[in-house]
Amino acid sequence: MEPITYLQSIVLGLLQGLAEPFPISSLGHGVILPSLLGWNIHQNDDYFLAFLVATHCATAAVLFFFFLEDWMRIFRGLGRSLRDREIGAEDADARLGWLLVIGTVPAGILGLLLEHPLRTLFASPTSAAIFLTINGVLLLVFERFRRRPPRPGDYKGDADPRIARMSFRQAAAIGTAQAAALIPGISRSGITMGGGLLTGLSNDDAARYAFLLATPIIGAAGVLKLPELMGSAGDGVRGQALVGALAAAFTTYLAVKFLLRFFETNRLTPFGVYCILAGIACTLIFAF
């Protein structure tokens, strides 16, 4: 019997691709949904980790190619700053690049050291449902304490110089806070979007920063674990992983396209309300 069916892999791939950019925790939904549907799939099973590698790689690849032009500008900016040994005062691409590096390093190191223990500790669906509720509360708190209210036309013009005004300390704080997303139920994009709002970004700019920041960390996590997919843990799930990855790529593209448009005029509030309601409902379902 296959450890994971093709139907399950399509559903989980679609879910991963959708929930990763949305501020609703893909990991949390990946724990809760199989449990709600009565599937015998557990986040810590070797084959499932191998499956997740493929969907995460697909998500990272779509994010990278979606913002390919921006990444090329950012890489050139990083190169310029390394060559000149300073970040030019007007060089928004270089500054944005280093903000992304500084945001990625702490999250990456904490992820390398804490991913396994946290995943093991908080792997239960009940725990994921409780943290999903907490995630919803956090999203509402971010909106309540954002540095400035949204203004009409916030999204117009080039976003990068606005994002690049963030301080390196703020970038490090947001990057470190991303590590909370190692707990199933807490959303990485939710934390980074919320952090962006607290530093004075608009919802649209915060979402853009969150997607750029997510790309290297998700990609690195996927690539580091590729040997698991290629090794014995991947036996019997490689076909399903490919199908899941294609499904994840499809919904990631749609989700990013939708969210960039959505946040031009909307806030995190609906996602906060959804997480609270879904979290409470699932907690009650799993408790009784």
Place this chain on the structure above:
Amino acid sequence: MTKRRNLILPAVVLGIVLLAIAVIYWVEPAGSLPSFFPGHEAGSSHHHAKHGIAAFVLALGCFVFAWFQSGPSRQGES
């Protein structure tokens, strides 16, 4: 950005130390790591490759920091 040239040498030294730590994590099994290293586990043959990557990334960060501090100072900068 203000250049702090007095931090160049400490950053390079710290980078070299972290690089050495990364190599130790990659080469030595958990049982052979010095006992004060995170991840030391007596008798274990497991390699803490991820700890090594973390140390390597920090080492790179130290070198990049030192590189930027060694850059030319802008006019009017103290």
